[in-house]
Amino acid sequence: MTNLNYYKLGGSLEYKHPTYVVRQADYALYEGLKNGDLCYVLNSRQMGKSSLRVHIMKQLKEQGIQCASVDLTRIGSHVTPSEWYGGFVSELLRGFGLSRKVNFGTWWRSQEFLPPKQRLSELIDDVLLTEFSGKVIIFIDEIDSILRIKFKDDFFAFIRACYNQRADNSEYQRLTFCLLGVATPSNLIADTNRTPFNIGRAIELTGFKLNEIDALIRGFEGRVARPKAIMEEVLKWTGGQPFLTQKLCQLICNSSYSFLEHQEKQCVEELVQNQIIENWEAQDEPEHLRTIRDRLTQNAENQTGRLLGLYQQILHQGEIPADDSPEQMQLRLTGLIVKQQGKLRIYNRIYAEIFNQAWLDKILTNIRPYAQMLNAWVNSNFQDESRLLRGQTLQDARNWAADKGLSDLDRRFLDA
Template sequence: MNTLPNQVYKYKVGGSLPVNAPSYVVRQADQDLYEGLKAGEFCYVLNSRQMGKSSLRVQTMQRLKQEGFACASIDLTRIGSKVTSEQWYGGVVCDLWRSFNLIGTVDFRTWWRDREWLSPVQRLSEFIESVLLPSIDSKIVIFVDEIDSVLSLPFSLDDFFALIRACYNQRVDQPDYNRLRFALLGVALPSDLIADRNRTPFNIGRAIALSGFRIEEAQPLAQGLAGKVSNPEKVLAEVLAWTGGQPFLTQKLCQLILTLEEDVSQGRESEWIEQLVDSRLIANWEAQDVPEHLKTIRDRLLGSEQRTGRLLGLYQQILQRGEIVADNSLEQLKLQLSGLVVKRNGLLKVYNRIYEAVFNQNWVKQELALLRPYGEAIAAWLESDCQDESRLCQGQALNDALAWAADKSLSDQDYQFLAASQELEKRHVKLALAAEKKASQLLTEANQTLIAAQKKAKQTIRRGIIGFVLLLVVAVSIVAWADIERQRRTEKLLKDLQGLEQSLQRQIEAKKNVREQLEEIRGKVAYAQAELEKERLNVLLNRSGSASTQLENAIKNLREISASLSLPLQLGDRGPEVAELQRKLDDAGFHIGGVDGIFGLQTVSAVKQFQNARGLVADGIAGPDTQKLLQKYRNYVVVVPVQSPYTLLEVRQYVKTAYLADSESGAYIDAGSFSDQSSAEKRAEELRSHGIKVHVVDFQ
């Protein structure tokens, strides 16, 4: 069809339409707002962006002015956001002063300054009551547009909306207020207007529903297509089928049709419009979204970190099911306010086919993956129809997920995933407890078979320890009298210790897998080692070289025995020993995601990786060999010089694990070893605070 398009007719894409714009579509909201304000009602039009609110205000103001109403419009975005409360209220009063042409009635600057002793909201109230109402005899309508801009101000405007409510309530006592009515327009909920929950909510006035264009209302738009297509009504119907009557998109798509060079063949309108929508609106939409519309919806949806997960999850449900029952929950109302969905016949649906194509399932999954710290895990879990438990969070990953979710409103699927993860964690704990109980039963049975041997062993240990302690007392006394006598006693002591060592070795073999017995023997070995170290300090201070060497060898043997008695750490264990193991694994480069003192599945995995890397049996149990190899990654040693026989005891008041060690420069007390220098210096500083001479040495 080679007809010329209508050169006079223009579509308006974005912004307010002029009063005489031929493309303005009259909707039910036009009549509702006009009649409500004319009847003296306070009205509010709260809806998503680019739904035609400002154009509705322009048209309604014109109709009311023609009937003798005095009207003013305040665009709150013009006042700005980086202002004080006094500047903001001053801007509102100034706009009213100008809009109602009160310049000759009162000098604004003088009037405002003379009332500095009043709060800003009181000055606004005073202006309405003492200046505006007395100066204008007709009915007054104040339109307040873009009210959502106040939500980002650095101060609360609860008082402003409370004043509007107060103007309504004043009608009972002051009849002049019956001439005054307000119309509020913006992207907000009534609950947003007064945020303080201790104050009466904004519950006055009439809500004006602003819906999309219906086919019977939108016929004026067909006039602009008359010179371009052979069947304007058919083309307009196809446009509305894609836009759902959304005003901005409808105007934009009609404008695109006028700009195309090719004609629309009769009978191919549906196919032609689909190709146009796909190429000019959906494909590469972020680059073609000019003026911005789709980006505005996206930013509104993703703008709140606390609420985004819930909104995306809710929208995902609508995409999957096609529609859900509207329940007027806060999340549903916020989602509607984004413009992405619409409420029709008690159901929430995606507003139109364009939104559904742009903000599709893949887009939602991508945004959720970026949002959640467990995005990949929950996606795989949902893909398995919630059956693959290996995808659930456990250990530190679960703790991190719960901490992230604590202050957020999430989707039902998120809460299901986290609940399933917690339930799995509980099952693992129960299994560990059951295994521990079973092990305890086996241990009891094993102990019953070892009772006789244990009695005899304990008697031997008691005799050996008592004799050993007596010998130590004698040895310490002799040191004070003569080096020769100490040498003789020391040799006797070493001989007795050799017997004790052999007895302990037999006990170790007999009780290899008995946890409680190992603890008992370790305690006795630690006691014997402490006494030997104390004796060696005396020897060192009295410069008895041969005795020192013999005692050093004895201590070395006891340390090897103590090391062999180290209890293995395994799945289910908890406590500081596990925390120390986790820190050593982290030092060695086998990260577990955090030190929590719980031997969980992540710790098992890290232990196995370390064992594989070091040629050990990869059983996930941190036995003596594994712990010994891990120790070498802690190179910074807190060194305390030997000052007296009691230096070790003094250090152990603050560091229970301190022991006497040797180097090429002589003996010293090891007060702890660390993988990083800062931790070692912290330990050293603690000892210095107690008056102990100490320094840090790098043994790497």
């Protein structure tokens, strides 16, 4: 494999790919699942969740443990409960290599007298735990793809019920699940009348650290004078974010820069500015930065104002205390912000230079009909009352804000 195609951008890394980086999460997930823990890896996009799944599944299978993975995007979300659970059961049979032994169509029709969720329960009892005598692990990837379907609470409640079943049925101690996706535990069961999804073990998936990435440094050999020095500069820009780190490594290998000794800082900075930051929306291939932008500015729960307000605090202060509030968790899932030592910070220097104050001001101006007046009021240190809205203008602004998740600053301005 040449330097030009050593690194891989987008998609899962196949087992033992030369650039796969083993992190603490690998050890934690492997041990957790081997011990029978229900584990979940919930994080922002392009952090390596699916690649982690591929590698841990292979390792567990090599230990004789039965594993199957279901990618929920293969089933879809515009389906009836019967269609969805049918798709899930079909994927399980295929994943466990039972499609020839158990004819899905025949088996599914034989269970028609049962509700769809109960049919899944029958499959686990009568097929999986009967066919296999050892441990059985079901990986469920891309769980965020079903967060908006009406019956998703039932599905995650079912997983919790399987876990709780261990107390009454020892056979269920052989079964466990691993959930992966862009979500928080509170997203899984939203109905406040149900018990929340408060079981299992969270696996923290962090960015790459210098002492973990010899596999990535090897791609520079023969291409640059000092591979480790180049990688140190890479991490200063990417903060170890997996996708960005792979991308910058690939750009370095494909570039015309000479990367002479002791010129690493200057060369890497020029490359980042020219090929990532400048005109970033056009250069963002495969898409990464635009995904972050869209998750922040096109929030489906009308929380855009609050997320932008929270981000503005971090931008101004450098960091804020992490309290794991719903707003903070949603902001972290954009990938723009990371939690470190109990603080929320911008993940890396590339994000900070792209999603800067000028970018934020432009976005806020577009979503607030009163942006100019608010900014003038803030610039006066909240003293210039002539900038406050009055009469019908204030009422119109409040009507506009009624269904928006606005920041605390917006509320303060409209209530002043």
